[in-house]
Amino acid sequence: MSETYTLYNSTVMEHFMNPRNMGDLKDADGVGEVGAAACGDIMKISIKIKDGRIEDARFKTFGCGSAIASSSMATELIKGRTIDEAMSFSNQEVVDALGGLPPVKIHCSVLAEEALKAALEDYVKRNPSAAAKAATTDSVAA
Amino acid sequence: MRQVFLDHQSSTPVLPEVFDAMRPYFTEYFGNASSLHQHGLRVRDALKRARQQMAALIGAESEEEIYFTSDGTESSNLAIKGAAYANERKGKHLVISATEHPSVMNSLEFLEKQGWTCTRVGVTPQGMIRLDELEAAITPQTVLVAVHHVNHDIGTIQPMREVGQICATKNVPLYVDCEASAGWLPIDVKEWGAAMVSFSPHRFYGPKGVGVLYRNRKARIVSVIHGGVQEGGRRAGTENIPAIVGGGVAAEIAQERLSQRVTHVAPLQKRLWEGLKLNVPYIQLNGPEPGPDRVATNLNLSTEFIEGEGQLLLCDMNGIAVASGSSCVSKSLKISHVLGAIGLDHALAQGNIIMTLGEANTEADIDYVVETFAKIASKLRGMSPMWDEFEHGVIDSVIAPTGRGKSFSQHAAEVSGKPAH
Ligand code: FES
Numbered sequence: 001m002s003e004t005y006t007l008y009n010s011t012v013m014e015h016f017m018n019p020r021n022m023g024d025l026k027d028a029d030g031v032g033e034v035g036a037a038a039c040g041d042i043m044k045i046s047i048k049i050k051d052g053r054i055e056d057a058r059f060k061t062f063g064c065g066s067a068i069a070s071s072s073m074a075t076e077l078i079k080g081r082t083i084d085e086a087m088s089f090s091n092q093e094v095v096d097a098l099g100g101l102p103p104v105k106i107h108c109s110v111l112a113e114e115a116l117k118a119a120l121e122d123y124v125k126r127n128p129s130a131a132a133k134a135a136t137t138d139s140v141a142a
Numbered sequence: 143m144r145q146v147f148l149d150h151q152s153s154t155p156v157l158p159e160v161f162d163a164m165r166p167y168f169t170e171y172f173g174n175a176s177s178l179h180q181h182g183l184r185v186r187d188a189l190k191r192a193r194q195q196m197a198a199l200i201g202a203e204s205e206e207e208i209y210f211t212s213d214g215t216e217s218s219n220l221a222i223k224g225a226a227y228a229n230e231r232k233g234k235h236l237v238i239s240a241t242e243h244p245s246v247m248n249s250l251e252f253l254e255k256q257g258w259t260c261t262r263v264g265v266t267p268q269g270m271i272r273l274d275e276l277e278a279a280i281t282p283q284t285v286l287v288a289v290h291h292v293n294h295d296i297g298t299i300q301p302m303r304e305v306g307q308i309c310a311t312k313n314v315p316l317y318v319d320c321e322a323s324a325g326w327l328p329i330d331v332k333e334w335g336a337a338m339v340s341f342s343p344h345r346f347y348g349p350k351g352v353g354v355l356y357r358n359r360k361a362r363i364v365s366v367i368h369g370g371v372q373e374g375g376r377r378a379g380t381e382n383i384p385a386i387v388g389g390g391v392a393a394e395i396a397q398e399r400l401s402q403r404v405t406h407v408a409p410l411q412k413r414l415w416e417g418l419k420l421n422v423p424y425i426q427l428n429g430p431e432p433g434p435d436r437v438a439t440n441l442n443l444s445t446e447f448i449e450g451e452g453q454l455l456l457c458d459m460n461g462i463a464v465a466s467g468s469s470c471v472s473k474s475l476k477i478s479h480v481l482g483a484i485g486l487d488h489a490l491a492q493g494n495i496i497m498t499l500g501e502a503n504t505e506a507d508i509d510y511v512v513e514t515f516a517k518i519a520s521k522l523r524g525m526s527p528m529w530d531e532f533e534h535g536v537i538d539s540v541i542a543p544t545g546r547g548k549s550f551s552q553h554a555a556e557v558s559g560k561p562a563h
Pocket of ligand 1 (some may be wrong): 036039040041062063064065066067105107108469470471
């Protein structure tokens, strides 16, 4: 075959074939595991927090190519962000950074947003002082 | 990179002999079969020959019982809706198996919205129709029973003779979808007492764009596409002559080479399944073991703790073309209804891959697939939280339970806040 056709664009395929930040973090400060009600898939994101910033992030995904690429991209994007910044992370950022996803596959990127937020919530639960800070941010955002 | 096409259930390449036979009907013999001049009469002759070739493949009495449509989906629409509308006054009830092709399932749904009722007869975990349930489902209002010969997903061969006997005893016409079997298994419409049978040449090295519907003279159907009086008034529209001619030749060749083809693919099917079983832990075959109950072309697999689309994509990137019945692969985000009907656990349905063999596949291909698939499975397991959680005893395996941990479905429901479908 002279040409290669792919189901997703080259950025998505590249992240699917060579995912960044795949794995677990030994001493994670927050771990979030969420499932997609739509298709039944599961994503887990672990984060390491240092000085109020996400120092490191890892993912594990049971899901389609789009879900794996989304988790790879999401973990790339959130590294270095403050907790407040990460709290307002949206799946649209993942979709944009990936150069677009097929409409039926947008929910896979939502899974990445939810997994990240679950990880942040887990961190906040473990660190109530950070929780107070997050709450103020919430009221400001509202 | 080695290229291995393992999706022959989706389509097959056109044989050179078939293509040669078709070519003049695009250019030289381009006439419309409805025309009364030389050009029309010539292709009419070709149409008749193709009907004879189709009739011979399925043991039909006469070529007059063969109708050409555009594909298998149109054939089943015509069979189901055509019979339902034609027999409306007798009754508005139809009986099908729960694992029919979507063209049958969705035609039924369409009719249900218009006041017909339908009974979907269950299948065994191997995908075999439950004959006692079938018998019980037929009422005096039943105007059609539809049961496929071979399942398009899991390759189960249905007990057609018994199904035919039940229908004959109850005096209800039987429609048999032979899409997944024609060209690969002998078909005898008379032995089954089938009122209608459909199949498509593109599944056995013929072209796309033509479908066949056999209709026994006694079976009543009306047209669902209206226009001119083509196909005995039962299917309006200009016939796709090149495809029909090619389809006829493919049918003739399929009949000649049927046992040769099966002798080629059956050992490959065994080699592939044995190889995968040996090299990929926690893999399961869905449907019957290779042998008399399963078509020799099909393997339907569930690889646990990983999802099907990822497997499909990685296979493709390694030159291996396969299909999947996982929900992530479907546009509706639902698992294949066949996998649902055989009661397959959601976790296993998610990890589904369908491999279908053809005459070009070789032993070396199979060995490459086994080796590559084992790598793909371990790569995806390395990324899967489920594999991890299984190894840590959080969740258990469905295929080989260890007795520790909760079920995948329970876990999935907990983290998604909704039961898996
Ligand atoms: S994770 Fe199932 S469709 Fe993407």
